[in-house]
Amino acid sequence: MSEDRDTVERLLEGRLPWPQLHALISGYKGRDRFAMFRRFQQERVSWSDPIILPLTPKLFIVDAGNRGVVKCECGHVFGDWRGNWKEDARIRIRRTAEELEDLFGPLACDPDWMEIREFICPGCASLLEVEAAVPGYPFTHDFLPDLATFYREWLEEEPPEWASEAEATR
């Protein structure tokens, strides 16, 4: 199964028929997939900051000149790439029995035991992440990539200068 650009684009848009999907799943993973993926995402967004790593279908770590930030596809900037972007999002908490039953029906969780946290982009109102969490549980920092290792050792490319600053700023 060749990983040509058209195939990868149709895969990302959910338009690839099952026989081709199956071949793609079973086949060897192409080394240039990341480059194609990054290009695909870059062409999809309206801003020009270079995408360094897609984090989710909506969020990207981008090179904003002298620093790396988490940015939504709509252009909203969440802050330093090493921090937890959730702290800069808007949040809607579902923790009454009525709210939870409205969302989930009769097999909803019990608000004394678990709350639903919806993390929303202030710019485009996209639902970026949903946490099902015990009340009082800290936000989960889902993913902190090691960009310097990824670029330098895995992709054999030079990472942005700021990517080597390991410690989170907050």
Add this chain to the structure above:
Amino acid sequence: MSTTLGSRLHEIGSVREQLLRSETLLRETGHYCGIEELRLKAADPLRYERLHRNILSAVIEARETGRRISGSPAVREMGEFLVTLFTAEGDAIALSTGIMLHVHTTSQFIKWMLRNDYETDPGIASGDVFANNDPFIGDVQNADVLDVIPFFHDGTLIGWIGAVSHVPDVGGVEPGGEPSVSSDRFGEGLFLCAEKVGHDDRFAKTHIIRCERNLRDPALWILDEKAKLSACLEVREKVGEIIERYGVDYYLEATREFIEEQRRGQLAKVRTALVPGRYRATGHYAHLMAGQRHVMPQAAVDLLYALPVEVRVEADGKLVLDLEGMPEAGPHSSNCTPTGIGGGLFLALMQLTAHDGKVNHGAWAATDLELPRGSLVNPDDEKVGTATGWAVLLPTFGAVARCFARGFYARGFVEEVFLLAANAGFQEWGGRDQHGRRFGGPNFETGAVGSGARGFMDGIDTGYALFNPEGDMGSVETWEQQFPILYLGRRNLTDSGGAGTYRGGVAFAPVIKVHGSAEVVLGIKETSGRVFDQTGVFGGYPSPDAHRYVIVRGSNFAERAGSHAPLPHQLFGEDGTVEVLTRLDGDAEVGHGQLANALVAHDDVVAHSYGSSGGFGDPLDRDPEAVVRDVRDGAVSAARAYSMYGVVLAGRQPAALDADATARRRSELRARRLTESRPAREWVAEERERVVAGDFIPAVRELYRSVARVSERFSAEFRRFWSLPADWEMDG
């Protein structure tokens, strides 16, 4: 030369010394058995690959033989069976399909025997049979019984062959394989602790007598034993023939090269398909036993467990699974041992990264485990209960799957994103069956529930189980033959998949009438009430799987059936009401979470739900036509299509899309997200007051206190997140 050590390892002394040497070589050279080059592969790749295929065929074929000897539906129909060929040191060379977690637990069982000098006492001879179901030696729960035989060639121990099955009943305080009412090991039935149970290719008479006298349904256990031993002997015979063709030196060196090749393959796959860094996710489990009858006093409590997972992907492609932050072990049956967690990691790797190439111990050799001592996943008291250890294991590895999903996605391999699943519920029956015989065992229909979403399409509807991805629920007639029950219905559960751009697969709900017996015990294990044990990613929601069960005792089923009145066939009727309650009269019991040791009898009716897993992506980005198809198929209700997906239907029979109204509805839902939300930092500052006041139910406060007792790192992160002083502790 290190390149040939693989074939000469047996020359260095006892097998125990070989094991130590092998571990040292991996540590010092970074290569399995110090194999720096795949010499045989390079010299004649076709011969090398042919040997691997011959061995693989032998173990797969032996599994099928074994399944046909077993009398248990769990093995015959669901495939709760596994056959593996190991090296002399207990490293897996090749495995069949089936319950793959036990490749690792069996490996640990063999190594435990070697470390405890079984070569001297009780001795290891050709024809011996060893059995184990002790999770602190190598297992998750004692219902999974591991049998191994040593494999000799010309008087030298050159390997082991293992087979595993899930047996129906373990002779515990509660019938079935998962006695969940015990507060410790001592109510959990028969434990075989790395015991020699046979010689001369036969089980010892004393072992059979022990099984006959200590189990409710000894015939099924003993048939499983025969199935496993037969499978092992078949592999021994076939691999013996293979060795005759290839030569023993070639066999020994090549099989170790297979493992080194897979170790490198795992590292390469990680470097190809993931991104280095730190991934985190949290699963959940609620042990709801307070107030339940017939539960041992220490276990009759409500406990809430958050199960945080950290996966670190290191520069060389090594994976580290770090479970710091797990609460402490508890007085119940849901503790999980390190061998069980190690097996869970093997199971996850088999489905996420190591499913191609040569599947064997090599994948495991490219990982590390960090399990906090004293926690639920590494109890320091080896007498704790483990019979329902899967209840913790499955949500933990559901969380691991979400970590991998982020890595695959970031790299662009969306076709690899699969959220697996978590707990689903485990129905067990016991007492006297319809023929008056004593019995106990699981209804393994939980072997095919809903899976989590994939990164490119929906999850699997009623067709997946994390513990055995073959995904088979068995036919209704099998379970009706096995147990004193009749199905009134078994239907997909509308709205049970986690919502998302791609939704989780739907699960199902059975409605079952007890039939032909006045003395039946029912339990529903490994399931959480009041919490979801999984969630979605990237804006996908959890599956609504907070478990509920309904029992109607002394029902008027016979009278309604006789008068042709409507009977209950599904958990929820079209109007959302609970059908067994609206269509039957009797004493109703409605409960959350696990059900333990409940007495039921002829004409009592039970209904409950199985779980699914989370969705992928924002539900408002789901193709509206896909939602319409879901409504037509009964996967999603019209109400949820409107409230969760913002899809407005133009008609109901059949459902059709009102595209303009859907666009308006989605705009409205997006606008409400902004008006009904607030800045997260603002919320955290305000919520801090609640944390300081400890304004939570006792189970939540106890969770934080429990984690603090075994994890300083979690406590420090907790205090940092909520801006609390360094000496702050949650009050009891």
